[in-house]
Amino acid sequence: MNAAMTVLSVTRQLAWVGLLLVLLAGLSLLLAARSDADTASPEVAVSAGASGIPTAGALTLQEGLDLRGQWRFRAGDEPAWATPGFDDSDWSTRAVPGRWPRGGFPESGQIGWYRLTVNVPVELVAASDFQLAVRIGKVISAYEFYAGGQLLGGVGGMPPLGQTVIDQERQYFVPPTAVDAQGNLVLALRVWGGEPTAVNAWGGGPHAGDFLLGEYRSLLYQGLLKELPGMMFFIVTLTFGIHHMVIYWRNRSLRVYLWFGLLALDIALYGLMLTQWKFLLGWPYLVLKKIEFTSIYVFPALALQMVWSLVDRKFPPALRVYQLSFVVFALSILPVPGLTVHFATLLSWQLATLPMFGFVPWMLWREVRAGNREARTLLPALALFLATCVNDILIDLANLETIRLMPFGFIAILASMSMSMITRFTRMFGALESEVEQRTSELREVNLQLVQMARVDHLTGVLNRRGFTEEAEEEVARMQRTGTGFSIVLTDVDFFKRFNDRHGHECGDHVLRRVADILKLRTRDIDQIGRWGGEEFILLLPETDAEGAAVLAEKLRIAVEENVFEFRGEQLSLTMTFGVAAFRLGDNLDTCIARADTALYHGKKDGRNKVMIGKYKGLSLVN
Numbered sequence: 290m291n292a293a294m295t296v297l298s299v300t301r302q303l304a305w306v307g308l309l310l311v312l313l314a315g316l317s318l319l320l321a322a323r324s325d326a327d328t329a330s331p332e333v334a335v336s337a338g339a340s341g342i343p344t345a346g347a348l349t350l351q352e353g354l355d356l357r358g359q360w361r362f363r364a365g366d367e368p369a370w371a372t373p374g375f376d377d378s379d380w381s382t383r384a385v386p387g388r389w390p391r392g393g394f395p396e397s398g399q400i401g402w403y404r405l406t407v408n409v410p411v412e413l414v415a416a417s418d419f420q421l422a423v424r425i426g427k428v429i430s431a432y433e434f435y436a437g438g439q440l441l442g443g444v445g446g447m448p449p450l451g452q453t454v455i456d457q458e459r460q461y462f463v464p465p466t467a468v469d470a471q472g473n474l475v476l477a478l479r480v481w482g483g484e485p486t487a488v489n490a491w492g493g494g495p496h497a498g499d500f501l502l503g504e505y506r507s508l509l510y511q512g513l514l515k516e517l518p519g520m521m522f523f524i525v526t527l528t529f530g531i532h533h534m535v536i537y538w539r540n541r542s543l544r545v546y547l548w549f550g551l552l553a554l555d556i557a558l559y560g561l562m563l564t565q566w567k568f569l570l571g572w573p574y575l576v577l578k579k580i581e582f583t584s585i586y587v588f589p590a591l592a593l594q595m596v597w598s599l600v601d602r603k604f605p606p607a608l609r610v611y612q613l614s615f616v617v618f619a620l621s622i623l624p625v626p627g628l629t630v631h632f633a634t635l636l637s638w639q640l641a642t643l644p645m646f647g648f649v650p651w652m653l654w655r656e657v658r659a660g661n662r663e664a665r666t667l668l669p670a671l672a673l674f675l676a677t678c679v680n681d682i683l684i685d686l687a688n689l690e691t692i693r694l695m696p697f698g699f700i701a702i703l704a705s706m707s708m709s710m711i712t713r714f715t716r717m718f719g720a721l722e723s724e725v726e727q728r729t730s731e732l733r734e735v736n737l738q739l740v741q742m743a744r745v746d747h748l749t750g751v752l753n754r755r756g757f758t759e760e761a762e763e764e765v766a767r768m769q770r771t772g773t774g775f776s777i778v779l780t781d782v783d784f785f786k787r788f789n790d791r792h793g794h795e796c797g798d799h800v801l802r803r804v805a806d807i808l809k810l811r812t813r814d815i816d817q818i819g820r821w822g823g824e825e826f827i828l829l830l831p832e833t834d835a836e837g838a839a840v841l842a843e844k845l846r847i848a849v850e851e852n853v854f855e856f857r858g859e860q861l862s863l864t865m866t867f868g869v870a871a872f873r874l875g876d877n878l879d880t881c882i883a884r885a886d887t888a889l890y891h892g893k894k895d896g897r898n899k900v901m902i903g904k905y906k907g908l909s910l911v912n
């Protein structure tokens with residue numbers, strides 16, 4: 290019952306998480322589709338140069354004018370390049386976003402300028418309820434942003450400070466004074482490509498994200514909406530992680546929950562670092578980046594542990610070394626100052642993960658063939674996950690501008706692992722329940738035997754005093770209900786002490802057993818026989834009056850008297866005396882037995898080997 294409840298509650302929780310994931314995936318696809326539609330031909334939205342100044346109508350400005358496309362570009366650094374009047378017609382053009390070639394522009398100190406002129410409706414900009422804004426996407430490694438020759442801010446730090454912040458999108462108010470009388474607005478980006486290591490690894494310049502001109506609140510809303518799936522992914526994985534850690538905390542034998550929880554927390558952290566929400570933490574960019582890299586660097590180690598623990602296999606020592614190397618890798622980048630170490634080691638880390646792409650599926654495939662159910666559930670999800678990893682690695686290696694899919698791959702892993710764990714624990718609970726059931730029924734049987742044993746005399750096999758009393762009490766109750774009477778017969782072996790002394794205790798035991806057999810054999814099934822004391826037996830005869838009981842007692846007396854008891858070649862005989870009493874209204878069991886006892890006593894006194902009826906007042910002898 291408990292197991293069923295647990296499985297039910299876990300399933301319910303998973304159903305919620307599943308629903309969230311579906312919503313998340315749906316929303317992401319919707320947004321991806323929207324942004325695809327927006328960017329289908331960025332050149333159409335923006336084209337640089339005096340000949341084709343893009344014009345932003347009122348409607349477009351509300352929705353946001355896409356600034357992605359060709360901007361004027363020049364490597365080098367002149368303060369005059371920010372001024373609106375500067376003629377940039379002889380500059381080359383460069384895509385925004387679009388990375389610089391690897392190595393960047395060392396001859397110009399890794400600094401280059403981007404310029405774009407757009408035309409905006411003057412009346413709209415002058416309106417008091419309209420605030421013009423520009424959103425600048427992600428730029429490697431730092432930049433300053435100018436509009437109408439005014440410095441509006443930037444991200445990171447330009448040399449000589451040289452502070453790298455490569456993935457922060459930021460939105461800037463554009464003052465109406467930045468727009469000239471004809472509505473022309475000149476935007477300029479002064480970009481620093483970064484330290485040589487960064488430029489060699491990443492190129493430089495604007496590389497991703499939104500580049501938009503529009504109404505401030507509308508841009509802000511769009512930005513928030515775009516970041517929502519990332520935030521939801523973070524919340525879902527964080528909840529998953531915490532939930533599994535709590536389960537592990539409550540039951541330390543569920544190791545697989547520990548690894549699953551840690552893995553989910555690690556991914557949650559990584560997911561958060563991929564969103565703009567991380568900047569709300571207000572932590573230095575270096576710290577955020579260290580967290581991002583540590584979380585991704587340590588991921589293979591946790592994933593290996595998780596997979597092996599899920600399929601319940603021992604970790605091979607060589608694999609342990611491989612796994613620990615990731616942990617060491619992840620931890621060692623923490624104390625190294627600056628971000629250079631991350632850019633310098635990323636490729637090595639990616640290469641180091643490559644073997645996993647081969648042997649993990651291979652191991653799982655072997656497990657699947659060996660009939661491991663967890664492996665069967667995990668394998669397709671892992672294949673999907675690895676495919677998304679390849680996609681993401683290609684984005685870095687080949688500068689592909691496609692969507693990063695790893696979070697979705699990880700969702701598949703999460704879902705499959707949950708399913709796997711549910712199946713596993715449902716199976717475990719099922720086995721446990723049937724085992725408990727079996728044990729309970731065994732215990733019940735043993736208990737029954739014990740109860741029986743506690744009611745039975747082990748020498749003769751008839752009821753003992755306690756067992757007989759219980760049965761007799763029930764008979765009394767029945768009699769009071771139905772009015773049917775019964776009789777009690779008390780019988781005792783004559784001169785048994787002498788018999789014992791003469792033939793030995795063992796022989797005495799044997800004889801007692803045989804006497805019990807005779808009593809059993811000569812009575813009805815409904816009659817109850819008990820051993821009342823040492824050599825004394827008692828009988829309860831339902832629906833029998835005193836006379837009927839005396840007749841039976843007489844038969845028993847004769848049977849015992851005529852019986853030849855054989856023991857170790859000896860042929861022996863003995864007699865018994867019987868006291869009979871019928872249960873009457875106003876009696877209780879004790880008074881009835883006492884009457885039978887008195888009759889027995891008188892039978893003994895009267896020469897033994899007799900049946901005496903204990904009348905209500907007085908006695909009568911049967912023979």
Ligand SMILES: Nc1nc2c(ncn2[C@@H]2O[C@H](COP(=O)(O)OP(=O)(O)OP(=O)(O)O)[C@@H](O)[C@H]2O)c(=O)[nH]1
Nearest residue numbers: 781782783784785786787789794797798823824893
């Ligand atoms: N072998 C054997 N003897 C028992 C057992 N229980 C009681 N006895 C013996 O039965 C004898 C009963 O002796 P008494 O109570 O003096 O009665 P008796 O010798 O039968 O004499 P009456 O009953 O007066 O005829 C004692 O010697 C007990 O030791 C038993 O389980 N096995």
